[in-house]
Amino acid sequence: DDIIVSLPVKLEDNLYSFRADELETGLKKRFPYISEVNVTRKIPSHLNIEIIETDVAMYTEISGDYYLLSDGLRVLDRIGDPAIIPQGTMELKTSAVKRCIVGESASFIDSRAYDAIVELYKNITDSGIKNKIKTIDMTSRFDIYIHYEDRFKVYMGDMEYSDIKIQFLIGIIEKLKAEDKGRIDVSDYHVATATLS
Structure with a gap:
């Protein structure tokens, strides 16, 4: 839920100018336990975010x-x-x-x-x-x-x-x-x- 709230886009927003790489970098910085993020978009308004968490070593x-x-x-x-x-x-x-x-x-x-x-x-x-x-x-x-x-x-x-x-x-x-x-x-x-x- 915290991740969804932190997204720079809202439900039903147009994704034409959306930059997936900036979102990936921003999520990893804001949520340190995220080790990998893969953001894909389906124009015009679908966004898929896959997250892999890291463990404390x-x-x-x-x-x-x-x-x-x-x-x-x-x-x-x-x-x-x-x-x-x-x-x-x-x-x-x-x-x-x-x-x-x-x-x-x-x-x-x-x-x-x-x-x-x-x-x-x-x-x-x-x-x-x-x-x-x-x-x-x-x-x-x-x-x-x-x-x-x-x-x-x-x-x-x-x-x-x-x-x-x-x-x-x-x-x-x-x-x-x-x-x-x-x-x-x-x-x-x-x-x-x-x-x-």
């Missing part, structure tokens, strides 16, 4: 506010109460954020951080362990940590071969007992170490 905390992010780091919402963050949402700790505005993509002082975060999140998701990762700590692109459940602090090192490192991590965890906890170092994808506590 992770959140980051900046100066006491919590920003909900999509998998592509689009800022979906800003909230003050961490209790509102959806259960099981991954926390992202990162270097200095340059810009974090609802409806736009987050940007970072270190411009390479954006690609690194998106790539690591994709590798985690593609490997099927997204629900097991509690935190991605990319405060430094060269000293990346992830927290696997409440069991392991995993040192990834840098982003080089991160997809292989994730697979290596999965193989290590499969060989450990369910009650094992500690630190795992997969920074060298040839040799890993696990220190159990």
Whole structure:
């Protein structure tokens, strides 16, 4: 209903001068949870809008506010109460954020951080362990940590071969007992170490 109210055209309006691309861009900016919009029109007065919503992939905390992010780091919402963050949402700790505005993509002082975060999140998701990762700590692109459940602090090192490192991590965890906890170092994808506590 909010989307219909926000449309620049009203019921039975003439659509000859209507620009679908402007509407698509405007809807995505006004409603951040929309990941894709496809607007088609049938002259003179029919408009079809298809919308795909995005899910919250992770959140980051900046100066006491919590920003909900999509998998592509689009800022979906800003909230003050961490209790509102959806259960099981991954926390992202990162270097200095340059810009974090609802409806736009987050940007970072270190411009390479954006690609690194998106790539690591994709590798985690593609490997099927997204629900097991509690935190991605990319405060430094060269000293990346992830927290696997409440069991392991995993040192990834840098982003080089991160997809292989994730697979290596999965193989290590499969060989450990369910009650094992500690630190795992997969920074060298040839040799890993696990220190159990």
